[in-house]
Amino acid sequence: MTQIETTTTPQAAPAPTHMRAPVPVQTRSERFTSTEVSDFPAVTGREPMWKYTPVARIQELTTGELDGSPYVYDVTAAKGVSTLWVGREDSRIGRAGQPEDRASANAWTAFEQALLVSISADLSGDRREVTLTRSTLGGAPRAAHTVVEVAEGATATLILQNTGAAHLTENVEFLLGKDADLTVVSLQEWDDDALHVAAHFAELAEGARIKHVAITLGGGVVRLNPSAHLAGARSDAELLGAYFADATQHLEQQVYVYHDGPETRSRVTYKGALQGEGARTVWIGDVLIGPKAVGTDTYEQNRNLVLTDGARADSVPNLEIETGDIVGAGHASATGRFDDEQLFYLQSRGIPEEEARRLVVRGFLAEIVQQIGSPALQERLQAKIEAELEATSVTASAPSAGAEH
Incomplete structure (x- = not known):
């Protein structure tokens, strides 16, 4: 993909004091947070955090009344892993983070009980895999809250599988103890008209590690915002995502990583x-x-492949540094069609052009899917992506744009 360099233009002289607009939030950590929906103004779509979102389509989740009662879910059995509904007064609720927007606050205000997933340490050291499935939420506006507590030294993979109908706004918290190691896969395979707005908060203690994988293949509007607070020394966060948008689908991710510990x-x-x-x-x-x-x-990066006319991808990387004593920091972003050299290579070996284009897309997304670490799930997701590719003809290459820093 073509890379372009960005330049900084000189700043104009400051306006007189009586002409200045209110000073905006200068850093991500200074954003206003509250667990009360009434503390947030109505969403208009002009706010920086909402300007890319089709707010009219999710209005019921930002302003309407929500059903916050416990729901039906399925969970696979695993040693040392338990689930339990807990009251709002539980001390673990709110430890990982608090809402930065009205949809998240609406869910926080409305939920009656939180689903607590407890993962204890396993002396054997084996990685346990647990799948929590929600498939019967229905089409009524709903709020939910989940807390995942991972004990010191515990190791596990948690798959959050979402299917069926849903009009859901929710908050999910991950509390990782010292040297805990959690892989969490959030899988969105909702019905075509589903609405899902979610904020994921992770708090990492010393030496803790999280791999957060967001795979979004279904839903009408899906906005999943994961954040990781690296509070403890030598904590580690890997945030991965793969998404495939069809006609009229809006799939959005706003990722936040806060390096706080050394x-x-x-x-x-x-x-x-x-x-x-x-x-x-x-x-x-x-x-x-x-x-x-x-x-x-x-280091953060985002890559997008636009396969047909009429589709649009927005990509905005941001990096703030408040100390000069770092090992390294950078970001990259690119959006385009295909790599002509890859296509030429495949066609020169007798692969038809249309099949060659599918192979390029399949390999493009496979980089993320293959890092999940669950062979059965990876195989199923690859088949799902293959079905998406079979549904349409992949177009010829076109100019691409991107930036590297």
């Missing part, structure tokens, strides 16, 4: 494909390196 590391990689009239994807990546986060090592 010698922390993060890697963010999101890749998406779009096809069909009105297909839209949004990726915003915010990385903040705080003043105490000496020795930070971080």
Whole structure:
């Protein structure tokens, strides 16, 4: 994909005091947060955090009344893993983060009980895999809250599988103890008209590691915003995402990584494909390196393939650094069609052009899927992506745009 360099233009002289507009929030960590929906103004779509979102389509989740009662879910059995509904007064609720927007606050205000997933340490050291499935939420506006507590030294893979109908806004918290290691896969395979707005908050203690994988293949509007607070020294966060948008689908991710403790590391990689009239994807990546986060090592990137005319991808990487003592920091973004050299290579070996294009897309998204670590799930997701590709003809190459820093 073509890379372009960005330049900084000189700043104009400041306006007289009586002409200045209110000073905007200068850093991501200074954003207003509250667990009360009434503390947030109505969403208009002009706000920075909402300007890419089709707010009219999700209005019932930002302003309407929500059903916050417990729901039916299925969970696979695993040693040392338990689930339990807990009251709002539970001390673990709110430890990982608090709402930054009205949809998240509406869910927080409305939920009656939180689903607690407890993962205890296993002396054998084996990685346990647990799947929590929600498939019967229905089409009524609903709120939910989930807390995942991972004990010190515990190791596990948690798959959050979402299918069927849903009009859902929710908050999910991940609390990782010292040296805990959690892989969480959030899988969105909703019905075509489903609405899903979610905020994921992760709090990492010393030496803890999280791999957060967001796979979005279904839903009418899906907005999933994961954040990771690397509070403990030498904590590590890997945030991965793959998404495939069809006609009229809006798939959005706003990622936030806050390096707070020393010698922390993060890697963010999101890749998406779009096809069909009105297909839209949004990726915003915010990385903040705080003043105490000496020795930070971080890199974020987003790649998008636009497969047909009428689709649009927005990609906005942001990096804030408040200490000069770091190992490295950078970001990259690119959106385009195909790599002509890859296509030529495949066609020169007798592969028809249309099949060659499918192979390129399949390999493009496979980089994310193959890092999940669950062979059965990876195989199923690859088949799902293959079905998406079979549904349309992949178009010829066109100019691409991107930036690297």
